[in-house]
Amino acid sequence: MTRKDLAIIADWVAPKARVLDLGCGDGELLAQLAKQKQVSGYGLEIDPVQIQKCVERGVNVVEQNLDKGLANFADQSFDTVVMTQALQTLRSPHLVVEEMLRVGRECIITFPNFGQWKARWHLAFSGRMPVSDLLPFEWYDTPNIHFCTFKDFEVLCREHNWQIQHRQVVSESTISGVLKDFLPNLFGETAIYHLTR
Amino acid sequence: MRKILTTEAQSPRSGIPADSVGIVEPQSHTFPGPFKLACGRVLDEYTLMYETYGTLNADKSNGVLICHALSGHHHAAGYHSESDKRPGWWDHYIGPGKPIDTNKFFVVALNNLGGCHGSTGPASINPATGKPWGPDFPPLRARDWVHSQAQLADLLGIQQWAAVVGGSLGGMQAMRWSLEYPERVHHCVVIASAMKLSAQNIAFNETARQAITSDPDFRDGRYLEENTLPRHGLAVARMIGHITYLSDDGLGKKFGRELRSGTFEQGVEELVEFQVQSYLRHQGDSFSGSFDPNTYILMTRALDYFDLAREYGDDPVTAFSHARCKFLLVSFTSDWRFAPERSREIADALMHANVPVTYAEVESPMGHDAFLLPNERYEKVFAAYMNNVAKELHGELQA
Numbered sequence: 001m002t003r004k005d006l007a008i009i010a011d012w013v014a015p016k017a018r019v020l021d022l023g024c025g026d027g028e029l030l031a032q033l034a035k036q037k038q039v040s041g042y043g044l045e046i047d048p049v050q051i052q053k054c055v056e057r058g059v060n061v062v063e064q065n066l067d068k069g070l071a072n073f074a075d076q077s078f079d080t081v082v083m084t085q086a087l088q089t090l091r092s093p094h095l096v097v098e099e100m101l102r103v104g105r106e107c108i109i110t111f112p113n114f115g116q117w118k119a120r121w122h123l124a125f126s127g128r129m130p131v132s133d134l135l136p137f138e139w140y141d142t143p144n145i146h147f148c149t150f151k152d153f154e155v156l157c158r159e160h161n162w163q164i165q166h167r168q169v170v171s172e173s174t175i176s177g178v179l180k181d182f183l184p185n186l187f188g189e190t191a192i193y194h195l196t197r
Numbered sequence: 198m199r200k201i202l203t204t205e206a207q208s209p210r211s212g213i214p215a216d217s218v219g220i221v222e223p224q225s226h227t228f229p230g231p232f233k234l235a236c237g238r239v240l241d242e243y244t245l246m247y248e249t250y251g252t253l254n255a256d257k258s259n260g261v262l263i264c265h266a267l268s269g270h271h272h273a274a275g276y277h278s279e280s281d282k283r284p285g286w287w288d289h290y291i292g293p294g295k296p297i298d299t300n301k302f303f304v305v306a307l308n309n310l311g312g313c314h315g316s317t318g319p320a321s322i323n324p325a326t327g328k329p330w331g332p333d334f335p336p337l338r339a340r341d342w343v344h345s346q347a348q349l350a351d352l353l354g355i356q357q358w359a360a361v362v363g364g365s366l367g368g369m370q371a372m373r374w375s376l377e378y379p380e381r382v383h384h385c386v387v388i389a390s391a392m393k394l395s396a397q398n399i400a401f402n403e404t405a406r407q408a409i410t411s412d413p414d415f416r417d418g419r420y421l422e423e424n425t426l427p428r429h430g431l432a433v434a435r436m437i438g439h440i441t442y443l444s445d446d447g448l449g450k451k452f453g454r455e456l457r458s459g460t461f462e463q464g465v466e467e468l469v470e471f472q473v474q475s476y477l478r479h480q481g482d483s484f485s486g487s488f489d490p491n492t493y494i495l496m497t498r499a500l501d502y503f504d505l506a507r508e509y510g511d512d513p514v515t516a517f518s519h520a521r522c523k524f525l526l527v528s529f530t531s532d533w534r535f536a537p538e539r540s541r542e543i544a545d546a547l548m549h550a551n552v553p554v555t556y557a558e559v560e561s562p563m564g565h566d567a568f569l570l571p572n573e574r575y576e577k578v579f580a581a582y583m584n585n586v587a588k589e590l591h592g593e594l595q596a
Contacts, residue, residue: 048557
């Protein structure tokens, strides 16, 4: 999967911001942000393979399990807390978003859309859990334990009074790319939400 | 000043591995005093024993200082002779192509002040009395070591270390360097360490010291003058330490309940000896034949006293806000003496102080000793980090 989401995130992060990237993966986003926007910050990651990639790139990465919370960070100690493609892997996604908005003045979250037509099609017609390029796991070995759709996420935001500053929907295929603007929950593959308290 | 590797040292015939720094020769230098210590006392002069590996570059920017742990010394890598059976204590990690790559770095390792391997310490002659210092040797703090190491850097012409590196007590010195001489440290590598000891750690150290001082041959620390040596006390102290450096799991895997001698057969009274017993005794005995008991007491006290943030209002964040270097922290999952939790505290303080830090928690069954032993993930993370340090020196990576 190419990372169209990263370019959009970069637009939303202020120059020289202090950024915390939760589940930072191989550190690509932080490396880009450092280069383009002179941000400083840290990535949190739990996978040794990904941590190694961060170290090789020279990205500051700290080994930490997000499921154990962010209690080690002070209130409002970062400008922006980012979490790309990790929400669905968390034990308690709603608590982590709460924490992101405590630790950061704003947060940016991306996640795969389970309401996308391909997933719906797969489940409806094969009667089995969707396995695709985007979600290449079987139900029993997937790290993704909390899928949601864009609609689900927006309900969660309303319930918690999180303010959606921006939302952008990304799709890799051309057809979905056009249709996603009309029916984002049906045609969007990845959503990028910019939240504040 | 630097060691040139002879081709002979690298030939297979010598039995010295090709990725070793080869045969190395310790050097010593006596620094003129007065050298004021944290305790208020002054040394008129002092000697440091050290070794270097690799080549110092033209702008003297590739120096890496290795700070040793409790029982370490200047011989960190390579061999002292062709017939030397064992290399330096950190040979797994220092050498050509190793994480601290001597093709890239000029590595300096020393025996700390107060040590017993050639540097001025309790076993040295007190110039004021003409007798061994013994218990009269002044108590030392990590900062005293750091200040003497800075004088060694001056001697070598190194204004700024590319990295100051240390495990355990060595990590404490590395952290102290970052606060005492922020402009002289580019990177700080802290492995299996802590900002201060826990009560449990201090308790173990006290038990070890009691083992030494209660040996009848200790003679209030004046055993050298009286021609005795509290060998048994020191051996017990080392055994206690050794148990705490390993994990329950590690000991179990290595020895289990295997017997060295004897049997549990009924009707037989012969005493049983477990493998782990003879192993510990061997560790204790060999240590007490090569280490000075007063130095052991002095070093464990320095460990106990260490508290990184004490004079920064007990706030590690305030302390680290003085640091100007980047940090690499590594801990090991089964290390209960310097548990991962202690390293996480360091990482948290550094992040709060907005200091660049990378932290890896390495899976290992080997306890605290893991920092000296081969471990694939540890080697990879360490090597990747040091590789970037080297790249920065060449301007290939933005500092």
